[in-house]
Each structure stands twice: as C-alpha cells, then as structure tokens.
Amino acid sequence: TQSTRPQRLLNAVQKNATRGDPRSVVKAIDDFCRHKEWAMNVGDEKGCILDSVVSEINPAAVLELGTYCGYSTVRIARLLPPHAKLITLEFNPDFAAIARQVIAWAGLEEKVQLVEGASGDWIPKMKEQFGITTFDLVFLDHWKDRYLPDTKLMEECGLLRKGSVLLADNVICPGTPDYLEYIRSSPRYESRYFKSHLEYTKVEDGLEKSVFKG
Numbered sequence: 001t002q003s004t005r006p007q008r009l010l011n012a013v014q015k016n017a018t019r020g021d022p023r024s025v026v027k028a029i030d031d032f033c034r035h036k037e038w039a040m041n042v043g044d045e046k047g048c049i050l051d052s053v054v055s056e057i058n059p060a061a062v063l064e065l066g067t068y069c070g071y072s073t074v075r076i077a078r079l080l081p082p083h084a085k086l087i088t089l090e091f092n093p094d095f096a097a098i099a100r101q102v103i104a105w106a107g108l109e110e111k112v113q114l115v116e117g118a119s120g121d122w123i124p125k126m127k128e129q130f131g132i133t134t135f136d137l138v139f140l141d142h143w144k145d146r147y148l149p150d151t152k153l154m155e156e157c158g159l160l161r162k163g164s165v166l167l168a169d170n171v172i173c174p175g176t177p178d179y180l181e182y183i184r185s186s187p188r189y190e191s192r193y194f195k196s197h198l199e200y201t202k203v204e205d206g207l208e209k210s211v212f213k214g
C-alpha cells in the first residue's frame with residue numbers, strides 16, 4: 001500500500017533524529033521538506049520568528065490550532081518552561097496519528113495535549129475539559145477560513161486576557177484576508193506583520209502577531 005507524505009515525514013524523523021532531542025526532530029523535518037518533499041510545516045525561517053515570540057512570552061498556556069505533523073508543536077513545546085502546557089487541535093485523524101509519534105520521538109508528550117476534532121467544537125469546551133482559564137499564546141495554523149471565526153469564538157468564550165498573543169501563520173500565502181482585515185482594524189488588538197517566506201520557498205508569506213488589549 002502507498003505511504004502518505006506525513007508517513008514519509010515520520011520515517012525521516014525516526015531515521016535521522018535522535019529520540020528525546022527536539023532540535024534534531026525539527027532539523028530532520030526541515031531537511032526532509034527542503035531536499036525530499038515539500039510539506040506545510042511552518043518551516044525554519046518562520047519557525048525562528050515563532051521561537052522568538054514564544055521565548056519573549058514564556059507562556060504557561062499555549063493553544064495551537066492545526067497540528068499537521070507536529071513540527072510547530074515540537075518547536076513551541078521545546079521552549080516551554082516546566083509545567084507549562086500546550087494544547088494542539090487537529091481535525092484530520094491521519095495527521096493527528098503521525099503528529100503523536102513525532103511529538104513522542106521528541107520526548108515532549110508531557111508538555112503536549114493533542115486533541116482530535118474541530119476547533120469550533122473544542123474551543124467552547126477548553127475551560128471545562130482542560131482547566132484552562134486563558135491562553136497566553138495562540139498559534140493559528142489551521143484552515144485559513146477558520147482563523148476569523150475561531151478568534152471571535154475565543155473572545156466570546158473568555159479565553160483571551162489583556163496581553164494574550166495571537167500569532168497567525170500564512171496571512172499572505174495561502175492568505176487569510178478576512179482575519180487580517182478584522183484584526184488590523186479592531187481597537188482591541190495591536191498587530192504587527194513579520195515578513196518572511198512560505199516554508200522552504202522564495203514565495204512571500206508572513207506571520208501576524210496580535211496582542212489582545214482586553
């Protein structure tokens with residue numbers, strides 16, 4: 001039977017990365033995607049911007065929307081302080097199954113809770129299911145037409161506090177025009193665009209960092 005790209009990506013991790021070494025897992029995926037098969041991980045260039053935002057916030061509670069194969073999950077979780085928690089939501093069960101194994105290979109299971117299902121269903125249940133009050137950081141990297149409705153849902157569910165940071169991938173390519181329009185014109189957010197490139201390519205893309213003002 002034919003393997004899938006996520007399965008081939010996991011094979012590359014298990015072949016080339018050291019168990020329990022998150023940095024080697026990140027490098028193995030970047031090498032695979034740059035030299036073997038492109039895949040829609042945030043990648044090394046935007047990943048460095050992600051790292052700097054995570055390190056600046058030093059978050060205790062992180063929500064990632066869109067796990068895919070777990071590349072950004074590993075990038076974020078490797079920088080979290082002890083006892084900090086990252087909840088990552090993935091709709092696609094095949095992606096989730098691969099991501100669990102990538103996260104385990106990196107030795108980061110203790111810091112990560114991967115939840116399978118639709119973000120719109122799970123966001124209203126965050127407090128009761130996971131004992132979350134508010135998120136310090138949200139990384140948006142799922143279906144691009146869900147960024148705006150899920151942001152409004154997080155506001156309505158009281159999951160954002162003064163100072164919570166939203167970091168959104170792909171605001172140029174594939175693009176999230178309705179989200180950008182909303183977040184840049186809302187008086188409740190201070191936004192800044194970090195210009196970069198679509199993972200492993202020369203195409204423009206970037207991250208939008210937005211601080212909730214409460």
Ligand SMILES: O=C(NCCO)c1cc(-c2ccc(F)cc2)cc(O)c1O
Pocket residue numbers: 040041042066068141142143144169170173174198199
């Ligand atoms: O759809 C995306 N993510 C949610 C998946 O569940 C996604 C897509 C792309 C991309 C794809 C095809 C292309 F031609 C250009 C960009 C890139 C990304 O970083 C992404 O996150």
Ligand SMILES: [Mg+2]
Pocket residue numbers: 040041042141169170
């Ligand atoms: Mg992305």
